[in-house]
Amino acid sequence: MARRPVALIPGRLAALLVALLCLGPLVPLLLAGGGGLAPADWAALRFTLWQAALSAALSAALAVPVARALARRAFAGRAALVALLGAPFLLPALAAVLGLLALFGRGGIVSDALAALGLPRLSIYGAGGVVLAHVFLNLPLATRLLLAGWEAIPAERFRLAATLDAPVWRLLERPMLARALPGTVATVFALSLASFAVALTLGGGPAATTVELAIYQALRFEADFAGAATLALVQYAIGGAAAALAWALAPPPPWGAGRGRPVARWDAGGRLARWGDAAALALASAFLLLPLGAAALRGLAGLAELPAGTGRAALNSLLVALGAALACLVLALPLALRGGALARLAGSLPLAASALVLGTGAALLLRPLVAPSALALPLAALVDGLLALPFAVALLGPAAEEAEARHGRLADALRLGGWARLRLLHLPLLRPALGLSLGLAAALSAGSLGVVALLGGDEATLPLLAARLLGAYRTEAAAAVTLLALLLGLALLLLFDLWGRRAAA
Amino acid sequence: MNGRPVRLLPLLLLAAPAMAQERPVLTVLAYDSFVAQWGPGPGIEAGFEAACGCDLRWATGGDGAALLARLQLEGPGEVDAVVGLDDALVARARATGLFAPHGLAPALDLPVAWEDGTFLPFDWGWFAFVGRRGGPMPEGFEDLAASDASVVIQDPRSSTPGLGLLRWVEAAYGDRAGAVWEALADNVVTVTPGWSEAYGLFLEGEADLVLSYSTSPAYHLIAEGDAGYVALPFAEGHLLQVEVAAALAASDAPDLARDFLAYLVSPPAQGLMATGNWMYPAVLPPEGLPEGFESMRPAATLVAPPLSEEAREALVETWRAALSR
Numbered sequence: 001m002a003r004r005p006v007a008l009i010p011g012r013l014a015a016l017l018v019a020l021l022c023l024g025p026l027v028p029l030l031l032a033g034g035g036g037l038a039p040a041d042w043a044a045l046r047f048t049l050w051q052a053a054l055s056a057a058l059s060a061a062l063a064v065p066v067a068r069a070l071a072r073r074a075f076a077g078r079a080a081l082v083a084l085l086g087a088p089f090l091l092p093a094l095a096a097v098l099g100l101l102a103l104f105g106r107g108g109i110v111s112d113a114l115a116a117l118g119l120p121r122l123s124i125y126g127a128g129g130v131v132l133a134h135v136f137l138n139l140p141l142a143t144r145l146l147l148a149g150w151e152a153i154p155a156e157r158f159r160l161a162a163t164l165d166a167p168v169w170r171l172l173e174r175p176m177l178a179r180a181l182p183g184t185v186a187t188v189f190a191l192s193l194a195s196f197a198v199a200l201t202l203g204g205g206p207a208a209t210t211v212e213l214a215i216y217q218a219l220r221f222e223a224d225f226a227g228a229a230t231l232a233l234v235q236y237a238i239g240g241a242a243a244a245l246a247w248a249l250a251p252p253p254p255w256g257a258g259r260g261r262p263v264a265r266w267d268a269g270g271r272l273a274r275w276g277d278a279a280a281l282a283l284a285s286a287f288l289l290l291p292l293g294a295a296a297l298r299g300l301a302g303l304a305e306l307p308a309g310t311g312r313a314a315l316n317s318l319l320v321a322l323g324a325a326l327a328c329l330v331l332a333l334p335l336a337l338r339g340g341a342l343a344r345l346a347g348s349l350p351l352a353a354s355a356l357v358l359g360t361g362a363a364l365l366l367r368p369l370v371a372p373s374a375l376a377l378p379l380a381a382l383v384d385g386l387l388a389l390p391f392a393v394a395l396l397g398p399a400a401e402e403a404e405a406r407h408g409r410l411a412d413a414l415r416l417g418g419w420a421r422l423r424l425l426h427l428p429l430l431r432p433a434l435g436l437s438l439g440l441a442a443a444l445s446a447g448s449l450g451v452v453a454l455l456g457g458d459e460a461t462l463p464l465l466a467a468r469l470l471g472a473y474r475t476e477a478a479a480a481v482t483l484l485a486l487l488l489g490l491a492l493l494l495l496f497d498l499w500g501r502r503a504a505a
Numbered sequence: 506m507n508g509r510p511v512r513l514l515p516l517l518l519l520a521a522p523a524m525a526q527e528r529p530v531l532t533v534l535a536y537d538s539f540v541a542q543w544g545p546g547p548g549i550e551a552g553f554e555a556a557c558g559c560d561l562r563w564a565t566g567g568d569g570a571a572l573l574a575r576l577q578l579e580g581p582g583e584v585d586a587v588v589g590l591d592d593a594l595v596a597r598a599r600a601t602g603l604f605a606p607h608g609l610a611p612a613l614d615l616p617v618a619w620e621d622g623t624f625l626p627f628d629w630g631w632f633a634f635v636g637r638r639g640g641p642m643p644e645g646f647e648d649l650a651a652s653d654a655s656v657v658i659q660d661p662r663s664s665t666p667g668l669g670l671l672r673w674v675e676a677a678y679g680d681r682a683g684a685v686w687e688a689l690a691d692n693v694v695t696v697t698p699g700w701s702e703a704y705g706l707f708l709e710g711e712a713d714l715v716l717s718y719s720t721s722p723a724y725h726l727i728a729e730g731d732a733g734y735v736a737l738p739f740a741e742g743h744l745l746q747v748e749v750a751a752a753l754a755a756s757d758a759p760d761l762a763r764d765f766l767a768y769l770v771s772p773p774a775q776g777l778m779a780t781g782n783w784m785y786p787a788v789l790p791p792e793g794l795p796e797g798f799e800s801m802r803p804a805a806t807l808v809a810p811p812l813s814e815e816a817r818e819a820l821v822e823t824w825r826a827a828l829s830r
Binding site: 038039040043044047106107121123125126204205206207209217219220221222223363371372373374455456457458471472473 | 537566573578580690694696698709710825826828
C-alpha cells in the first residue's frame with residue numbers, strides 16, 4: 001500500500017473528531033437517561049423493529065422482479081428509469097408523504113375513484129401508511145442493490161447456461177440473490193429504523209410511533225430530557241446493531257449500478273417472461289412516478305399560497321445545506337486521503353447515529369450554557385454533514401486510492417508533500433468525487449427535518465415549514481414548500497456535480 | 506438594472522428596527538386557533554394596541570402543553586405572556602418557576618371556584634365529542650367503544666383537550682379508565698399534536714367524531730350558518746376546562762404583560778371569546794351569550810380533582826400503554 005505521510009495526521013484528527021461527534025453525545029445521554037422504559041416505550045421499540053422488518057422485506061421482495069426485468073431487458077428509457085431509481089434516496093421524506101397522500105390519502109386520486117364506485121375511501125394514517133412510505137422510499141434503493149448483483153454475474157455464464165440449456169434461475173440467479181438479498185434487506189431495515197419524518201406525519205398515535213418519534217415527543221411535548229435520553233440510547237443501540245449488520249452483509253453503495261448494459265438472455269424470450277417483466281417495470285414506475293407527479297402538481301398549485309417566511313426558510317435551508325456540505329467535506333477528505341481501516345471505521349460510525357439521537361445529545365450538552373434552539377441551524381448543518389459522511393467517504397476513498405496508485409510514485413519522486421501534494425495531485429483528481437460528495441451532502445441536508453424540528457427556535461427550514469403546513473392541513477402550501485426544498489437540493493447537487501465534472505473534462 | 510432601489514434597500518433595512526423600537530413590543534405565545542384569522546387573536550391585537558401604544562406580536566406553536574414544553578426547552582426568550590394553558594397544567598406550569606403573579610383581581614363568572622394569583626382564567630368550556638347530524642351518536646364512552654364510530658383525539662402530552670379527555674375518562678371511570686381506553690383504542694383513527702389538526706382532520710372527513718367542546722357546533726351554526734354539526738351529550742357527564750393565561754417572570758415588559766392580562770379579561774376581549782374562540786367567556790358580557798351558542802348544555806358536570814404532576818404522568822402512561830397495544 002502506498003504510504004501517504006501527508007495525510008496521516010489530518011486523517012487521525014478527522015477520525016478523532018468523527019468519533020467525538022458520534023460517540024460524544026453518548027456521555028450526556030448516559031448521564032441523563034437510563035431511567036427504564038415505560039410500557040408504551042417498549043411498544044414504540046416493537047413497532048420500530050416490526051415496521052422496519054416489514055418495510056425491508058416488502059422492499060426487497062418487490063425489488064426482485066423489477067431488478068430482474070431491468071437486468072435482462074433493453075428498452076427506450078431504461079437509462080432514465082435506472083437514474084430515477086437513484087432519486088428517492090435524495091428525496092425529502094415529506095415529498096414521499098405528500099405524494100402518497102395525494103394518491104392514496106382520503107382526499108387522494110385513488111380514494112376519489114373508490115368513492116365514485118361507491119367504495120369506502122382509503123386512509124393511510126397509521127402503521128400501513130408508515131410501511132407504504134418506507135417501501136416507496138426504499139424500493140428504488142433495493143432495486144439498485146439487486147441490479148448490481150445481477151450485473152455482477154458475467155454475461156458469459158448466461159451464454160454458457162443457454163448453450164447447455166441449464167436452468168438459469170437455479171444455477172445463477174438464486175445463488176446471486178442468496179448473496180445479495182441479506183445485505184439489501186439489512187440496508188433497508190437500517191434506514192427504516194431511523195425513520196422520523198414519515199412517522200411524524202403519518203404515524204397517528206401511540207400504536208404507530210417509532211423510537212425516533214418518541215424521542216421527539218418526549219422533548220417537544222413534555223420537555224422530558226431524561227425520557228428522551230433513555231429513548232435515544234435505545235435508538236443508538238438498535239441503529240448501531242442494524243448498521244453493523246448492514247455493513248457486514250451489504251455491498252458498498254451501488255452508485256455505478258445500472259450503468260452496465262442489460263444482458264441479452266435466451267431464457268427470457270417467452271411471452272410470459274416478457275409480459276411479466278413489462279408488468280413489473282410498469283407497476284414499479286407507476287408506484288414511484290404517480291405519487292411524485294401528483295405531489296408536484298399540488299406543489300405547483302400551492303406556489304400561489306406560499307406562506308410568509310418561505311423566503312427566510314429557503315435561505316436557512318440553503319445555509320444549512322452548504323454548512324452540511326462543508327462539514328462533510330472537512331471530515332471526509334482527510335479520512336479518504338488517509339485510507340485504511342481507521343478511515344473505513346470512522347466513515348461508518350455515523351451510520352449508527354441518527355439525527356434525533358445526535359440532536360438530543362447536543363441539546364443536553366448545550367443546555368447548561370445556551371438554549372439549544374438558538375443553535376438549531378448550525379447544529380443541523382453539523383449533524384447533516386456527519387450523517388452524509390459515510391457516502392462521501394465511500395465516494396472519495398476509492399478516488400484517493402486510485403490517484404495515489406496512478407501518480408503517487410511520481411509525486412514521491414518529486415518530493416511533493418503536504419499542501420503541494422494535496423493541491424497538485426489529490427484535488428484535481430478527486431474533484432469529480434468531491435463535487436458529487438458535496439452535492440449529496442447538501443441535497444440530503446436540504447430535505448432533512450430532524451434536528452431543526454427537535455430543537456425548534458424561531459428559524460424554520462423548508463422541510464420544517466412544510467411539516468408545519470402539513471400539520472395544519474394546508475396540503476397544497478406544504479407541497480409547494482416541499483417542492484422548493486426538493487428543487488433546492490437538486491440544484492445544489494447539480495451545481496456541485498457540475499463543478500466536479502468540469503475539472504475532469 | 507437600476508441601482509438606486511438596491512442601494513436604498515440596506516438603508517431601509519437599517520431603519521426598520523429603529524422605527525419599530527419606538528413602540529414597545531409585547532410578545533404573547535398562544536395556541537394556533539387563538540391567533541388564527543377567524544380566532545379572537547386579531548381583534549384582541551387591534552384593541553390592545555389601540556390602548557397600550559405598543560406592538561403586540563403573537564408567537565404560536567401547537568396547543569397549551571406544547572407551549573409550556575417549548576418555554577421549558579427554549580427558555581422564555583422574547584415571550585412576555587402565554588395564553589392557552591389550562592387548569593390541568595397549572596401545577597406543572599407553576600413547578601417550572603417561569604411565571605410571575607399577575608396582581609389582578611377581576612370578578613370572574615366561572616362555574617367553579619378559582620383562586621390563583623399567577624394563572625388568570627380567560628375562558629372555559631365543557632369537553633365534548635362533536636359529530637355530524639345524521640352520523641354516529643354514541644351516548645357515552647362505553648357506547649362509543651362498542652360502536653364502530655371513528656374518532657380523532659389530541660395527544661395529552663401536547664394538547665390541553667387531549668389531557669382533558671384523559672381526566673374526563675378518569676373522572677367518569679376511576680380505576681376502570683385503563684380498560685375503557687383499551688376498548689376505545691380501535692375507534693381512535695389518529696392522535697394529533699393539537700386541537701387545530703384534529704378538528705381539521707374531522708372537517709376533511711377523516712373521522713366521524715372529534716374531541717372538542719360542547720360549543721364547537723355554535724361556530725358552524727353562527728359563523729357558517731350550518732346546522733349540520735352536533736355536540737354529543739354523554740351520560741357520564743362532561744368535564745369542565747378552564748383556560749388560563751400568565752405573564753412570564755423573565756419578561757422585560759412586566760407592566761405591559763400585566764396590562765395585557767387585564768385587557769384579556771376586560772369586556773372588549775371577553776366579547777370575542779364566545780364568537781371568536783367559541784368558548785364560554787370568563788367574564789360574562791352584559792349582552793349575554795349569543796343565540797345558538799348553547800346548542801348542547803351538558804346536564805351533568807364532572808369535576809376532576811386538581812392534577813399533580815405525578816398524577817398527570819400516570820394518566821399519560823396509562824393512555825399510551827392502552828393505545829399502543
